[in-house]
Amino acid sequence: MPRLFGDSILRATDSDDEPVPGALLTVYEAGTTTEVPTYSDADLSIAQSVPVVASSAGVFPPVYVPPGTYKLGVTTASGAAISGYPVDNVVAGVGITSVISKDFDNRAAAQAATIASDVGAVRLLGYTTAGDGETAQYKRAASSPGHAGSFQDAEDNWWEIANAKVQVEQLGAVADGATNARGALQSALSFRSEVGLTGSYAISGAVDVSAAGYFRRIIGQGQTFIQMLDAAATFAFGETAAAYGCEIGHVRIEGNDVALVPLRMAEISFSHHVLVHDTMIRGYVDFGIKVEGNNDGSRFERVIIENAPSSHSGSAAFRHLEVGPISGINCTFANCNGWSYWGDYQANWTDCRFTFGVQGLIKFTPTKPTRVLSIRGPYIENVGFRSGAGVPTGSPIGILADGGDIYPNGGIVIDSPQKFYAGWASDLIVARDGAWIHYITGSVPIDGNTVPFTPASPPDPQSGRQLQLFSVLGIDSGSFLRIEGPLKTNFYHVTDNPDGSYADFIGRFQPQSQGYPLRVGGNGHKRVWAGDMTTTTGWTSSNLSSFTSVSGRLRAVCDGTGCNVFQTAAISKADSECLVGKIIVLQMTATPKGAGPFNLNCGLQGAGLSKMTTASSWTEEAGSGSRTYHSFVAYVESDEDIRVNLRPNDSGSEASTSEVDIHEAEIWVLDA
Structure with a gap:
């Protein structure tokens, strides 16, 4: 075991360098008042009395302790304080020969x-x-x-x-919030793994956190502020060297509307397992945090990114460019003129808040099917505006998965939101061009927009936006929305809603060949009607040259425009009464055949239905000969008859002679 003072003699002296007879020495754990036992032999078998007493010449006997860092307390024989004591962060065996005397x-x-x-x-x-x-x-x-x-x-x-943790003031930094402290902070990181911040500091240019090695930590205390002075000011991880295990926490970073990206994980090198925690970032221009390069395992805990009045439409509070996976918990992404969150790679976020994004809240733009954004227990609210800044024009989207015309592709899993409130959105959930969204509903209903839409000339955002809850866009793109669990909504009549929650349309679903654009049928859903395809009995047709049932499917041969097959759905009384105030979906599969034009879609019709959009069609441009999948949604206002329309050619101007096989038609209620 090391001798506390190496092989030298330790003596206690006063401020005049005179010995202190009978001085008392107590050894503590570093940074504490917890006493540590000391020994007079290297085997640590002979304990010394505490405190250790110096001779008349102020010389202490040999003192042995286990390896470590300690605090030394020295007083006079009567227990009076001596200037310069205690001495903290003393490393056992470093060869200290006297307690600080001056x-x-x-x-x-x-x-x-x-x-x-x-x-x-x-x-x-x-x-x-x-x-x-x-x-x-x-x-x-x-x-x-x-x-x-x-x-x-x-x-x-x-x-x-000798301090194990260096404070930047020890290297000349001035904690006045105005003097550039970047040099002192960079110097501290060059030789210590942990750097402390206790006040308000200014930063001009980039602090390269990992320049000197792995496991560098920047830790603030209490109200530690970082004032960014210019566009280049940033904390950079992996800028010139890999940032394995680096950390920043307990700081508030003010971008002051000039810093482009206050914190970034650079694309130049690896930034595996970086930890950002208990940190607030405000006033950025492009991105509050930007993650590039290879960042497997990086984690964000209790991070708040907000209030960026100088941000722009292409900005985001958090931008994840590459590569993942990364994860976070209890974070807030808010108050941006762009997106609250915008990612390209796989990530997992739990109990996070996405709010006040002018362009939208969550945007995911994957390029491979393995890239999945998982969001569990989120707070999703206030689409289309920044807090305290009014409502600008535009068509904001709450959650967008955009596949960029790549199929197959990745998508978003939204699992059990704790709050789901549109605010001022044009669309709440959109999957398009190859990407998908899997929405696990949980028990929280969807709230619509705050203000009902009223037409204005010119359009006035303060009159509300027309809200469509769901969209799957891109015919035959492979996109879909899967809803798992009962779908609850907190809106009723558009013109008379005491809850202040309004929606104009439930959704628009463009047809696909890979499966239904709206995928339902699990827990909380119930099929309330299924069309009988084995017979034409009960069906009415119009503008068809032939209408038969062949091998369990309806076959319709078009003859002109407005070709239709329809019937009133025979829904049981018990089921029909339970549909009021709920969303229903008509699912149809059909195969168009032959050359020539056609306009294939399906729809619902009835006095008790509302919030419906025009049906999206599969046309000859998308191709014939393949099975197509169609979804049409409606909101049930009252218990009235529901007519099912299966339209081989819905065009009112272009005649068709195409043959269409209709394989399936069903109605599902999404909150059984």
Whole structure:
């Protein structure tokens, strides 16, 4: 076991360098008042009395402790304090030969001093002047340590900072929120794994957190503020070297509407397992946090990114460009003129809040089927505006999965939102051009827009936006929306809603060949009607040259325009009464055949139905000969007859002679 003071004699002296007879020494755990037992032998078998008593010459007997870092408390024999005590962060066995007997007001004073050879440690009470920042403990060094945390005294002896955690003030930073502290912070990171921040600092340019190695930590305390001074100001991970295990936490970063990206994980090198926690970022221009490069396992905990009045339509509070997966918990992405969150790669977010995005809240643009954005227990609210900034024009989207015409592709899983409120949206959930969305409903209903849409000339956002809850766009793109669990809504009549929650349309679903654009049928859903395809009995047709049932499917041969097959759905009384105030979906599969034009779709009709859009059609441009899948949704206002329309050619102007096989037609209620 190391001797606490190495092989040298430890003596206690006062401020005049006179010995302190009978001085008392107590050893504590570093940074605490917890006493540590000491021993008089290297085997740690003979315990010493506490405190250890010095001789009449102020010399302490040998003191042995386990390896570690300690705090030394020294008083007079009567227990009176002696200037310069206690000494913290003393490393056992470093060769300290005397307790600090004289403090230096600042670094310059220590550099100018002739320090006795039997002194093994000194303390600087400030960097420029005493009290201008954190005190710093220094120990002797055999040669130049080669970093900013060292100095030479008047006798050319080298001294090196002994603190395990360096405060930037110990290297000259001024905590006034105006003086650039980047140099001191970068210097501290070059030789210590942990750097402390306790006040308000200014940063100009980039702080390369991982430049000197892995596991670098920047940790604030209480109200630690970072004021960004220019566009380039940022905390960069992986800028010039891999950032394995680096960390930043307990800081508030003010971009001051000039910093483009206050915190980024650069694309130049790896940033695996970076941790950002207990951090607030405000006032950025492009992105609050930007993640590029290879960032497997990086994590964000209790991070708030908000209030960016100078952001633009292409900005985002959090931008995840590449690569993942990353994860986060209890974060807030808010108040941006662009998107609250915009990602390209796989990520997992739990109990996070997405709110106040002018363009939208969540945008996911994957390029491979393995890229999935998982959002569990989110708070989703306030689409289309920033808090306190009014409502601008535009067509904002709550949640968007955009596949960029790539199929197959990835998508978004939204699992059990804790809040789901549109606010001022044009669309709430959109999957398009190859991407998909899987919505696990949970128990929270969807709330619509705050203000009902009223036509205005010119359009006035304050009159509300027309809200469509769901959209699947891109004919035959492979996109779909899967709803799992009962779908509850908190809106009723558009013109008379005491809850202030309005929606104009349930959804528009463009047909696909890979499966239904709206996929239902699980827990909480119920099929209330299924068309009999084995017979034409009960069906009425119009503008068909032939209408038969062949091998369990209806076959319709078009003869002109407005070709239709329809019937009133025979829904049981018990089921029909339970449909009021709920969303229903008509699902149809059909195969168009032959050359020539056609306009294939399906729809519902009835006095008790509302919030319906025009049906989307599969046309000859999309191709014939393949099975197509169609979904049409409606809101049930009252218990009235529901007519099912299966339209081989819905065109009112272009005649068709195509043959269409209709395989299936069903009505499902989504909150059984």
